[in-house]
Amino acid sequence: MSNPFGMKCRDVVAALDTGEAEKGFTRVRVFSHLLLCHACRMYFKFSRFLSGAARALGREPHSSVDLRKLEERLLKSHSSEAAPPGGRR
Amino acid sequence: MKRPAPLSETELARLRSRDRGTLAAVFKEANPVLVRVCAANGVDGTDAEDLIAQTWEVFFADLGRFEGRSALTTFLCGILFNKIREHRRARGRFVSEDDPEKIHARPFTEDGWWNEPPAPPDRLLELKDAGRLLADCLEGLTVPQRSAFLLREVDGEDAVTIGSVLDVTVEHLRVLLFRAKAKLRACLEGRGDVV
Numbered sequence: 123m124s125n126p127f128g129m130k131c132r133d134v135v136a137a138l139d140t141g142e143a144e145k146g147f148t149r150v151r152v153f154s155h156l157l158l159c160h161a162c163r164m165y166f167k168f169s170r171f172l173s174g175a176a177r178a179l180g181r182e183p184h185s186s187v188d189l190r191k192l193e194e195r196l197l198k199s200h201s202s203e204a205a206p207p208g209g210r211r
Numbered sequence: 212m213k214r215p216a217p218l219s220e221t222e223l224a225r226l227r228s229r230d231r232g233t234l235a236a237v238f239k240e241a242n243p244v245l246v247r248v249c250a251a252n253g254v255d256g257t258d259a260e261d262l263i264a265q266t267w268e269v270f271f272a273d274l275g276r277f278e279g280r281s282a283l284t285t286f287l288c289g290i291l292f293n294k295i296r297e298h299r300r301a302r303g304r305f306v307s308e309d310d311p312e313k314i315h316a317r318p319f320t321e322d323g324w325w326n327e328p329p330a331p332p333d334r335l336l337e338l339k340d341a342g343r344l345l346a347d348c349l350e351g352l353t354v355p356q357r358s359a360f361l362l363r364e365v366d367g368e369d370a371v372t373i374g375s376v377l378d379v380t381v382e383h384l385r386v387l388l389f390r391a392k393a394k395l396r397a398c399l400e401g402r403g404d405v406v
Binding site: 173 | 242260267322331
């Protein structure tokens with residue numbers, strides 16, 4: 123495995139994991155490395171799969187916390203106005 | 212993934228005046244993230260609600276210091292993590308925060324090349340309902356690993372932000388994320404729900 127643009131596999135993996143691979147010239151360096159390195163390409167493929175699965179988890183938290191009740195509680199504590207009758211929603 | 216933007220001067224002024232509509236909007240944006248951080252740290256139900264309420268108390272008490280340069284949720288997560296630490300301390304629930312380095316096989320040589328190249332993820336790509344399986348597998352991560360993974364992959368936070376929220380260096384964060392992914396891969400591959 124050659125070393126295009128001075129990036130080693132460990133650096134490429136770190137850049138992919140932390141999101142640095144999406145920025146500026148690092149993006150070019152990482153993708154140049156990926157073109158030449160099968161192992162890192164497999165890691166990239168796996169990372170993309172995992173990101174997709176994480177997004178499928180959705181942005182809604184898996185929790186028993188009642189967000190609406192919490193919001194009302196917080197508005198009651200911190201809002202400069204009294205709650206309107208019947209709430210906002 | 213889109214990162215939350217810092218607040219504008221106008222939004223900040225409305226927040227400082229405790230404008231009800233503005234507060235409702237920021238609660239709606241930030242609370243799901245805070246709840247997820249609590250859940251990732253093993254705090255749920257009324258405990259989570261109380262910690263989030265305390266987080267907002269601190270935030271509003273200290274609102275003068277918040278200049279809107281950092282994203283609101285990032286700022287709040289920093290406060291919440293301190294609250295979670297206090298909560299754990301009070302409950303005597305301090306556990307090992309991460310696996311010791313030595314029990315993990317080293318994935319890279321001293322020179323930075325793969326020791327054991329990763330296998331093609333072809334079987335994983337055929338997993339049915341990967342999101343649900345991932346949710347189960349996340350239970351097997353340590354709290355810092357889970358928090359780091361969720362903040363990175365679900366909330367799209369960058370490394371510096373996550374490092375400051377979790378109070379770890381970026382170098383440590385890389386280790387957390389790499390190990391989290393390795394554990395998730397092992398878990399997902401072991402599920403057998405493959406087509």
